[in-house]
Amino acid sequence: MTSDRNTLSVFDLLRAHIQRRITLTDMDFAVVESLFTVRKLPKKQFVLKQGEVCRYESFVVSGCLKSFHTDQQGTEHILRFSVEDGWAGDLESFVQETSSSFSIQAVEPTTLLQIDKSGLRQLYQRAPNLETFFRLLNEKALGATAQRVIQTVSLSAEKRYHQFVVAHPGLVQRVPLKDIAAYLGITPVFLSRLRRRETMKRS
Amino acid sequence: MTSDRNTLSVFDLLRAHIQRRITLTDMDFAVVESLFTVRKLPKKQFVLKQGEVCRYESFVVSGCLKSFHTDQQGTEHILRFSVEDGWAGDLESFVQETSSSFSIQAVEPTTLLQIDKSGLRQLYQRAPNLETFFRLLNEKALGATAQRVIQTVSLSAEKRYHQFVVAHPGLVQRVPLKDIAAYLGITPVFLSRLRRRETMKRS
DNA sequence: CGAAAATTTGACATGACTCAACTGGAGTGG
DNA sequence: CCACTCCAGTTGAGTCATGTCAAATTTTCG
Numbered sequence: 001m002t003s004d005r006n007t008l009s010v011f012d013l014l015r016a017h018i019q020r021r022i023t024l025t026d027m028d029f030a031v032v033e034s035l036f037t038v039r040k041l042p043k044k045q046f047v048l049k050q051g052e053v054c055r056y057e058s059f060v061v062s063g064c065l066k067s068f069h070t071d072q073q074g075t076e077h078i079l080r081f082s083v084e085d086g087w088a089g090d091l092e093s094f095v096q097e098t099s100s101s102f103s104i105q106a107v108e109p110t111t112l113l114q115i116d117k118s119g120l121r122q123l124y125q126r127a128p129n130l131e132t133f134f135r136l137l138n139e140k141a142l143g144a145t146a147q148r149v150i151q152t153v154s155l156s157a158e159k160r161y162h163q164f165v166v167a168h169p170g171l172v173q174r175v176p177l178k179d180i181a182a183y184l185g186i187t188p189v190f191l192s193r194l195r196r197r198e199t200m201k202r203s
Numbered sequence: 204m205t206s207d208r209n210t211l212s213v214f215d216l217l218r219a220h221i222q223r224r225i226t227l228t229d230m231d232f233a234v235v236e237s238l239f240t241v242r243k244l245p246k247k248q249f250v251l252k253q254g255e256v257c258r259y260e261s262f263v264v265s266g267c268l269k270s271f272h273t274d275q276q277g278t279e280h281i282l283r284f285s286v287e288d289g290w291a292g293d294l295e296s297f298v299q300e301t302s303s304s305f306s307i308q309a310v311e312p313t314t315l316l317q318i319d320k321s322g323l324r325q326l327y328q329r330a331p332n333l334e335t336f337f338r339l340l341n342e343k344a345l346g347a348t349a350q351r352v353i354q355t356v357s358l359s360a361e362k363r364y365h366q367f368v369v370a371h372p373g374l375v376q377r378v379p380l381k382d383i384a385a386y387l388g389i390t391p392v393f394l395s396r397l398r399r400r401e402t403m404k405r406s
Numbered sequence: 407c408g409a410a411a412a413t414t415t416g417a418c419a420t421g422a423c424t425c426a427a428c429t430g431g432a433g434t435g436g
Numbered sequence: 437c438c439a440c441t442c443c444a445g446t447t448g449a450g451t452c453a454t455g456t457c458a459a460a461t462t463t464t465c466g
Contacts, residue, residue: 079352139298139299142294145349146305149348150304152355153388185356185357
């Protein structure tokens with residue numbers, strides 16, 4: 001039906017991803033396959049716009065998304081990047097159907113697997129394992145965000161940048177400097193200087 | 204058995220707190236009462252020490268706790284304050300029984316209602332409603348922490364302080380200046396100056 | 407190729423930290 | 437109750453981190 005067992009499918013990554021946390025029968029996974037939808041986005045396309053209700057939780061198969069808030073002065077502040085094998089979505093908005101204070105946008109051409117609220121409800125009924133999976137996911141997200149708060153208040157911009165580089169291998173080459181600055185909470189101008197000092201030191 | 208219907212109990216606040224989010228039968232609540240334990244702490248006592256496993260989720264009936272991380276230089280960084288009608292605990296450590304990177308300590312004499320892991324398991328079995336309640340709680344916490352990240356990277360120390368004052372009514376009078384500084388990510392010296400400028404302006 | 411955006415660089419301004427000295431409670435032991 | 441100590445908080449002077457503005461340069465993309 002879905003994909004014969006020798007075909008590489010866009011779902012393979014998701015399956016491996018879930019199985020890293022819980023055990024999954026073929027039946028469970030058949031349910032997953034039936035409820036997630038593939039979506040391809042060109043660079044710069046929005047998955048969610050600030051002020052809208054978040055309708056999907058999105059698993060990133062390839063590419064990169066940024067989740068960010070735009071303040072009154074029009075400045076972007078990036079909460080996180082989601083790359084292959086990661087997730088994006090505003091859980092609070094998704095669950096409570098309230099308007100989101102974040103936008104989500106493709107930084108690169110990106111392939112997603114998306115599930116909506118009714119899909120998720122069905123998933124929990126037909127494959128209760130998955131509820132545990134998502135609980136674990138949210139707990140991990142909460143822990144990661146807490147760490148982020150601590151690092152943000154405790155480290156200098158330079159150290160935050162180093163942390164970012166090691167915590168997100170390869171991402172520095174993929175996303176523009178201004179986006180990394182928007183993640184770190186510094187100006188692009190200043191990040192440019194930090195990088196220069198860096199390369200100066202190395203010689 | 205537990206408390207006759209005219210007696211004010213330490214559990215009343217918890218009941219009201221839960222019922223603000225889900226509906227609760229008397230039976231459900233009897234289960235809650237049987238699984239939470241009252242604990243009273245003097246000022247400065249620890250509920251959790253960094254490096255230990257978090258054994259309890261704690262509901263604050265009265266008083267105030269701080270959850271903080273101490274870095275290599277010995278500096279405290281406060282993730283959050285938990286006052287009456289709030290929660291404290293390191294969920295990730297609690298669930299996965301890993302060592303916590305946070306300490307939790309009483310800022311004032313404090314009364315807590317605590318539940319441990321096996322208590323929580325029983326709670327979910329005997330009153331499945333409560334699983335929904337805790338899910339909502341975690342989702343809210345995730346949302347709040349995300350907002351905190353954005354504010355921390357986007358606002359100046361002065362604006363963060365103002366935000367703090369309005370977001371935590373009355374707390375400024377209850378917790379020492381140095382703790383508020385540790386929350387905001389600035390030095391106590393600098394916060395003292397911010398306050399002075401503030402009161403100067405008002406005259 | 408040409409326009410627009412991203413990045414770099416310089417000069418200067420401001421925010422926030424450090425260090426050190428001083429002040430004023432809050433506890434503690436006599 | 438006093439004297440003492442010990443923190444927390446305040447204040448001043450100097451320094452370092454980071455921001456702002458503007459111009460020059462490079463990259464991206466139609």
